[in-house]
Amino acid sequence: MAQPSPSLRTPRARVKGLGASGHGAGHWWQQRVTAALNIPLMIGFIVIIAMMAGRPYPEAVALVSHPLAALVLIGGVISVTLHMRIGMQVVIEDYVHDKGLKFAALFANTTYAVAVAVACLYAILRVSLARLV
Amino acid sequence: MAPTARPTVTAPLSPHLQVYRWTWTMAMSVFHRITGTALYGGTVLVAIWLVALAAGPAAYGWVAGFFGSVFGKLVLFAYTWVLLHHMLGGLRHFVWDVGHGFDRERRMWLARGTLIGSVILTVLIWAIALVIR
Numbered sequence: 001m002a003q004p005s006p007s008l009r010t011p012r013a014r015v016k017g018l019g020a021s022g023h024g025a026g027h028w029w030q031q032r033v034t035a036a037l038n039i040p041l042m043i044g045f046i047v048i049i050a051m052m053a054g055r056p057y058p059e060a061v062a063l064v065s066h067p068l069a070a071l072v073l074i075g076g077v078i079s080v081t082l083h084m085r086i087g088m089q090v091v092i093e094d095y096v097h098d099k100g101l102k103f104a105a106l107f108a109n110t111t112y113a114v115a116v117a118v119a120c121l122y123a124i125l126r127v128s129l130a131r132l133v
Numbered sequence: 134m135a136p137t138a139r140p141t142v143t144a145p146l147s148p149h150l151q152v153y154r155w156t157w158t159m160a161m162s163v164f165h166r167i168t169g170t171a172l173y174g175g176t177v178l179v180a181i182w183l184v185a186l187a188a189g190p191a192a193y194g195w196v197a198g199f200f201g202s203v204f205g206k207l208v209l210f211a212y213t214w215v216l217l218h219h220m221l222g223g224l225r226h227f228v229w230d231v232g233h234g235f236d237r238e239r240r241m242w243l244a245r246g247t248l249i250g251s252v253i254l255t256v257l258i259w260a261i262a263l264v265i266r
Contacts, residue, residue: 035223042216050262054201057190064186084173091166116176123183
């Protein structure tokens, strides 16, 4: 009987019968890779912050617009926001069981991570590229 | 074909945290999540700092003034500690990921080392930053 299938799984995937296996470790690996990258990037971030503390505005701008500082900050923002999004997703999936609430929380999580990333990246580029003009 | 209704689960759920005696490893595991969540929220401060820098001297002066105040310095000190604690906690997970440090002696040592190490490193970083100034 040709009944419309309620599943989005392809016939081939159903025959293989492996479910989601082979795809489950993606987030696990991404969390490890970003964690490892976060270590040097956050040490660089601490150094930049410590160097900027108490400096007047033009010196602070000069520091952040230095290519090395800007690259460390850009890398740090990307790695940290990816890392924190996955981390919070795990926390949400562990503690929020209501379907609608969980969807809303996961949606808010991604929105927050992207918003932080976009705001930081725009600001870094704005400060460092302003040097060119 | 109509989807079959799932039987309602009436079996008791497995006991959670409250039934266990607190140990160092458990405390540090919980603390890793708490510090991760705190850092997640703390990225807003980084975004505010960078956006203020891009916005101009007036906005930056206001933000720098806040972080330069006693309360602002306390926030930064706590931020440093939480960041380093989460970083050392992550390194502990790397040790476990490669299959080491599971025996009682070592895992207790790793858990204590995370807390003690993060406090020492935080004080050290602030001491260096204040001496160099």
